[in-house]
Amino acid sequence: MSVRVARTLRAWVWGAGCRRGASNFRPPPGAVDAAALLRDATPAEERPREAAARRRPGQCSVLLFPGQGSQVVGMGRGLLRYPRVRELYAAASRVLGYDLLELSLRGPQEALDRTAHCQPAVFVASLAAVEKLQHLQPAVIENCVAAAGFSVGEFAALVFAGAMEFSEGLYAVKVRAEAMQGASEAVPSGMLSVLGQPQSKFTFACLEAREHCETLGIENPVCEVANYLFPDCRVVSGHLEALQFLQKNSSRYHFRRTRMLPVSGAFHTRLMEPALEPLARVLQAIDVKQPLVSVHANVDGHPYRHPKHIRKLLARQVVSPVKWEQTMHALYERKKGTEFPKTFEVGPGKQLGAILKSCNLQAWRSYSHVEVLEADEAPGQDP
Template sequence: MGRALLRYPGARALYAAAGRVLGYDLLELSLRGPREELERTVRCQPALYVVSLAALEALRHQRPEVIENCVAAAGFSVGEFAALVFAGALEFEEGLLAVRARAEAMQEASAAVPSGMLSVLGRPQSQYKAACLDAREHCQALGVEQPVCEVANYLFPDCRVISGHLQALHFLQKNSSRYHFRRTRMLPVSGGFHTRLMEPALQPLAHALKKMDIKKPLISVYSNVDGTKYMHARHIQQLLVKQVVSPVKWEQTMHAIYERRKGTEFPQTFEVGPGKQLGAILKSCNLKAWKAYSHVEVMEEEEGEEGDLDV
């Protein structure tokens, strides 16, 4: 991950700075693994943050006018930190310190409870709320105290990610037809992210953000929590913390960004980061907007793991 970006001095400089901040060679880990180590939350989140900003450096070199004329940005989960750095609300090293604190705390919270995330491709008649309620009742019958099972990501129409205790997710997989789910798949993540299972991570992240000089973004940046624009520095601080235990409302964000009067031309959209999942989501949310979409390659051989965007 990131190999295709190494021809750009700006990208190399970010990896060098990241190594100094983190105390280990993130570039070496991203390029050569081992994969199991890179997929750990504590390593994966910083890696996704840095590779996204390194891809922006590539785009800056290839198409400087795109960077200069950009009017809005958004990032999925940890990608929101990269979007805020791009928009001038955070410095690179500040953002990385916040991401490290977030990742370490979420890794610890994940280790405390067997939990995960389940990708669900549904139908218009799919019953997500009823499914989660039944799954929680199933967990209670098994003796699980205060079971968690809820929608953690709103991706596009008829597609959700459900997060919670593993027993609940296994129940949903076994009974998927009862709730009109077309397909389910466990994601390769270590915990039930974007639920109250991550509450232990709130204080460490809040503490890290309080030390930082957060500024109002120079361009519009949309929050995962409610799909609206960040208005001021305090707003950013509050919602970045809340995001850890709140569902990612990406589908709602896509509608907010691309709402246009009929006949209005859609802007160019560039995805920076590993994989092309966000482009696929945009295609499902707004086909006309997707026609002006491009992706900045970060890997010489694209792997396209769907789980990348859920970390």
């Protein structure tokens, strides 16, 4: 990636606000239009994909952005000493209408865990972690060739890649989170983490769980795989009665371990359909651009191709499974003996690193996490 493009990636924090009608917020003083900067300053021959091709894989980097469930009170404390992070949170509070930094640092946890709050909080903390990474290891940003984000983390990945300005991306996350919170409150539902075995029968288990719900008088019950994490590990979403049935009968389906997740609803299933229209509407209202680096979509694991593709799949993602295992295979597939890129998880928690270890041990050996809770030294290459 050229230095000019790397500088452009740094400018997303102060991007232009939403188009008229999308919201009533304004960008902070001195805002920079990252798209215009790229158009005016970067010749076509210096675009990142061509430049990256001249680097060895071991010199390149990949950024992973976590999703809902990684939030923890205190996140952001380890980022405040770095340039512009406080301004980033101040800009976020103007978009959201409440003090996001105060909520992130001091909670309470119950408030931070609410879908409407935690999605914006994880989004902003992840992009603030990018600012820390840029300050400590600017070459990582300059040499970045790809990014991916888990669920709401996909919005942060796209903002990092220049496909959206920060304020626009955060506003879309706000609308998404509030709509998903509302959909969650419409019916008792949830998500169940399932660690299985090669002989586990996920499809058959979900079918029998739905049939069980029908005997209880539940019409059109939902129970399906919502997240593909790593081999033999899935998250199943649906009606609470269906998930309770799976827990009670886990041995029948060769499940090794099950655990209810602390979320408010059955995300990434058709129970989230009420959130589709609000999200699709805001995605049409904001300016979506071609990413500067490859960003992989949750819906199919493949890189986004163009802005229309981004709008379509970001909306569909709300009611579709997150194919994270497939994304990991797509990101790290390479010939035997080829070096792996350096991978950085930017945001709270290390869940994506743990998943990467289970998907591709060799790729994980070049994994690092950017700490967001406490100030630390530059992230190294030893997990």
